[in-house]
Amino acid sequence: MINKGDISEIKTFANPPALVKYTLETICILLGEKQDWDSVKKMLANTNFIDRLKTFDKDNISSSIINNLKKKINANKEYTP
Numbered sequence: 001m002i003n004k005g006d007i008s009e010i011k012t013f014a015n016p017p018a019l020v021k022y023t024l025e026t027i028c029i030l031l032g033e034k035q036d037w038d039s040v041k042k043m044l045a046n047t048n049f050i051d052r053l054k055t056f057d058k059d060n061i062s063s064s065i066i067n068n069l070k071k072k073i074n075a076n077k078e079y080t081p
Contacts, residue, residue, distance in 0.1 A: 002053075007044050022076055029068050030056065 010020065016037070024044075025035040031052065033043050043049060073079060 002050065004050070007049065011041055011044050019079065022072075022079060026069065026072055027053070029065060029072060030061070032065075 010016065010024070013020070016024075021037065021040070024040045027033075028035045028040060028043065031043065033039050046052070
């Protein structure tokens with residue numbers, strides 16, 4: 001499980017490892033945020049980020065978000081869900 005220490009460490013990356021960046025960009029899609037690293041860092045800076053993930057309504061994801069996730073997943077050959 002991700003914790004505050006993990007988030008603090010990730011925020012310090014100027015250029016994160018590819019799969020870390022990819023995973024966080026995927027979370028951005030789910031949460032309706034921009035998918036660039038600056039937006040990711042702002043999202044991580046939000047003190048409610050972990051709670052936002054815990055309370056995310058995973059049972060009611062819109063079809064447009066699912067389609068965007070599929071495109072992102074299919075475009076990355078290094079990622080295995």
